[in-house]
Structure formats: structure tokens, C-alpha cells
Amino acid sequence: MSPKTEQARLSAWPLCLFFRPRFLCTGLMTRSDLVEELAARFAQLTHRDAEYAVKTILDAMSDALVRGHRIEIRGFGSFSVNRRPPRIGRNPRSGESVQIPEKRVPHFKPGKALREAVDAKTAELDAKEAKGRKA
Incomplete structure (x- = not known):
């Protein structure tokens, strides 16, 4: 992104917050942004229900990965x-070799x-x- 475009995006950022979701302005979507988007798209879901749904999905995905399973969507x-196999690294301060597990x-x-x-x-x-x- 050019510096001029970046400057224009940053100068419009405060106004953008009032008119659209924050992640559309900043390019960053957080967990709370995902909850808000889900609640906005499905009017029958309360904010608490959307939050619970996102938490449940992310927890299930995390648990599957911890068990070594593959998730395909x-x-x-x-x-x-x-x-990542074990390797030998180097301590940047002292220069000594360090075993990385x-x-x-x-x-x-x-x-x-x-x-x-x-x-x-x-x-x-x-x-x-x-x-x-x-x-």
C-alpha cells in the first residue's frame, strides 16, 4: 500500500468507526468483531448467543488440533x-549454541x-x- 493510501485510510479511521464495523476500517478482525458480525447477520441471535457460538467453535477446533486431528472446511x-524437528540454534547475545527441542x-x-x-x-x-x- 502506498504511503498516500495508508495516510488516507488512517485519517478516515475515526469516521469509519461510526459507519461500519471496525475491522472493515483497520483490516484486522478480532474475536469480538467476529461475534458482532455474527450477531448482526443473524437477528435471532443475541450478542451472548453469538459469543457462545464463536467460543464453542474455536474451542472445538483447538481441542481437535491438540489431539493431532486435521480440520478441513x-x-x-x-x-x-x-x-518442527529439533535443531541447534544460536543465542544472539552470547553466540553460544543452543539445543531447540x-x-x-x-x-x-x-x-x-x-x-x-x-x-x-x-x-x-x-x-x-x-x-x-x-x-
Whole structure:
């Protein structure tokens, strides 16, 4: 993003908060933003119900990953656990070698539909930005 575009986005940020959800302005969606979006889309859900639904889904996903299972959501992506083998690192302060133990870390691989949607939207935004620079 160009510095000019970034400056315009930041200057519009306070006004943006009054007219649309915060994550649309900042580009960051937090757990509470997800709860608010869910409650707004489904009027029959109270804020507390939406919060409980998000917590339940995230807890179930976390538990599955802790047990070593793979989670696949068609059109969105898959979550799995990757193994990082043990290795020898270096302490940046002293320069001495340090043994780093094996780790298991969560990994997300986006699905085809999500990758294509993100790519299309990015291309659209880049085209708008290029058009704005020409004018």
C-alpha cells in the first residue's frame, strides 16, 4: 500500500468507526468483531448467543488440533499440526549454541475458493489504486 493510501485510510479511521464495523476500517478482525458480525447477520441471535457460538467453535477446533486431528472446511481451508524437528540454534547475545527441542505447531492452508477470492479482491483493489494514481 502506498504511503498516500495508508495516510488516507488512517485519517478516515475515526469516521469509519461510526459507519461500519471496525475491522472493515483497520483490516484486522478480532474475536469480538467476529461475534458482532455474527450477531448482526443473524437477528435471532443475541450478542451472548453469538459469543457462545464463536467460543464453542474455536474451542472445538483447538481441542481437535491438540489431539493431532486435521480440520478441513470446504471452500475455506484446512488446519493441521506440523512437526518442527529439533535443531541447534544460536543465542544472539552470547553466540553460544543452543539445543531447540522438537515442536508441534498449528498450520493453516487456505482452500482454492478462499485463495481465488482473496486474489480477485486484491487485484480489484490494486486496479483501483493504479487508476487513482493516474488521475
